[in-house]
Amino acid sequence: MTNSTADSLIVIRGRGRVSALGVEAAPGSGAAPFTTHTSGLPVAALPAAAETALATLRRSNPAYRALDRTVLLALLAARHATAQTSWLPQDSVLLGVSIGSSRGATSRLEQFHQEFLTEGTVPVAASPLTTLGNVASWVAYDAGTTSGAALSHSSTCSSAFQALGNALAWLRAGMAERFLAGGTEAPLTSFTLAQMHALGIYSPFAAADFPCRPGAGKPSTFVLGEGAAVFVLEKMSRQQLLAERADQPAAAPIFCLEGVGFGFEAISSKTGLSAAGQHFQTAMRAALQAAGCSAAAIDAVVLHSPGTPAGDAAERAALRAVFSGSRPDLVSNKWLLGHTLGASAALSLDFACHILTTQSWPTPPFATDLTPAPTRLVRRVLINAAGFGGNAASVVVSVV
Template sequence: MTSAASDDLIIIRGRGRVSALGESLLMAEAAESPFQSRRLGPHTLAVGSLPAAAETALTDLRRNYAPYRQLDRTVLLAVLAARQATAQAGWLPQDSAALGVSIGSSRGATGRLEQFHAGFLADGTVAAAASPLTTLGNVASWVAYDAGTTGGAALSHSSTCSSAFQALGNAVAWLRAGMAGRFLAGGTEAPLTDFTLAQMQALGIYSPFAPADFPCRPGAGKPSTFVLGEGAAMFALEKISRQALAQEQAAHPTAAPVFCLEGVGFGFEAIGSKTGLSADGQHFQMAMRAALRMAGGTIADVDALVLHSPGTPAGDAAERQAIQAVFGHKQPDLVSNKWLLGHTLGASAALSLDFACQLLTTQRWPTAPFATDLAVAPSRPIRRVLVNAAGFGGNAASVLVSVG
């Protein structure tokens, strides 16, 4: 495939993540469910919360850096993932002058916002820090601060559950336009508050299964098995010519794989229900076709597809209908990571892209321990992976990634 835009490539130099699986990559096989229990009034819900080691890393980050003690959990998750990504990329402090930051988050500083509001209801006062610490922009600006950038943009995006890909698409556009030399881009979300959990439960979509029973089950049909999770994934992005990348790989044949963002596509359907979507997932269709068009590719170039698939019967079915409309009888292998992480809202697309990079590296994925339409194992060599994301309001986005 050749890029429709230019001979330049947008590559992922490094990546980082934190989720219900901690800061590790997905396991080869899932013997035990990573989900935990959370009490919500008279109910017990499954949640994809951080395990103990990741929680300790978050606590240390807050304790060891005085300015970070006031920050929302959403921001700290992004900082942890961004540090991993820049370390893997080998970026040095002197590389930060032209570094841009672009981060998606559906809800932003959820925990701090609710804390400040609870204080206001209790005594009628609001701390001076409430406004700056709860704006969406503070997510990207604190990550930029932590990365040491002095001259790049710090951009925050919110388009519900496609937010991370909105952020990624913006970073790609800036890099292609020469408006930045490097970008940190991704998504982050820390929505495991009582109020947010109650909102998800009010929709009637929350999973009835116990945490130990792999309660999030994309592609399994009824009942709805949505489970809320928290996490972040970040990517260190650069622009490089095909020739320069080939020379680099020839000089360092044992270096870590470099992933190419070949296409980014977006779709929108103006439907009356802001929580629903069309039965044939028209926004998914637009996004997938746009990503393929940017990459200059065809449906035959896609070997696996990381689904958005949140475990809701209507949402899962609409995405499958969209895939059928785009791919026909040449469908790629359908895979998901939500059954191991839950739905992390604005971070979900970034964590799915991180999962796609892992598929390209290992050529395998863990098998879901429940009846589903997800592929059990690869049916072909995995050269390119398409990743879908969508959210309330009719937004959808797709990214095509390959190994450079």
């Protein structure tokens, strides 16, 4: 996706997130935020305070009581994102919504199916509550938009960046003035966990021992998590942004989405990938081209790195091919959040914004090839995501 004009910027006006770290909680060091699921597997589930916030949201509107957890996570994150803006109610008319989710309404779909098997009946609302499109449509409803697009995306674990790329395209084309874009996932059901375990990639480590260990090599340390991150995006000119910063020099940082790139490799196994990570290479190069910057301009990379030896190695091979002798610092948030599937890319982008703001990140308490602390001033970050089917996506974000 190319940057059609150097004067046109897509900026992040607000961001909201919910994860195993909590609601709006920044990544930090400390105890592992993992728990043990009833299946016996470690998971990155919401803490008590976040559960309370989700329950309060569910009770706030009678229509929300039937919504899937995936939808509620998106609503919660979107509300926190919009709360950071100065929008008025009438501003929502030209607001678009683009939300990615790998699996959509996981819990409700499984519940309705189980009821059908045991009772032979299906509620009238089963279909509208479990279609993927109901994720974005409920976020749009909650935001009060009346005429903007409501787009839901599913492209496995790069779903959030597919949603983000679509939002950028609409904004650049003048088809919307603002967008809520991001990803959400609530996959911590026994059936979904059994699927991940059947792949032979699940971590053997206990919940208290930081079971997700990207970049640590063997054994595989994939751990499933839940969460959402949503961003308020707006198109503006460089002159407008400079004038705004001159008027408010002490204002919070503004982040610019400089480029989005996508990659795909045709492979025989839908769960596999090439050793060279060709889809990663294509996505990263496309994002750099869209951003109009060289590989040397990237200071840090937030890795996709799910803790699977083959996946981690392929991404490292792709990084060596793209960055050659100028490899940036390598960071990951999955050892804190687990792998949140369709929400993972959005939470990684949020992590990149945190890094750009604080110039720091927590150090993993296990042996890994991740960079323990920044080695340079971080002004521009590239974020990777990839998923089943040979797809990958990358985003370049900078601080203004």
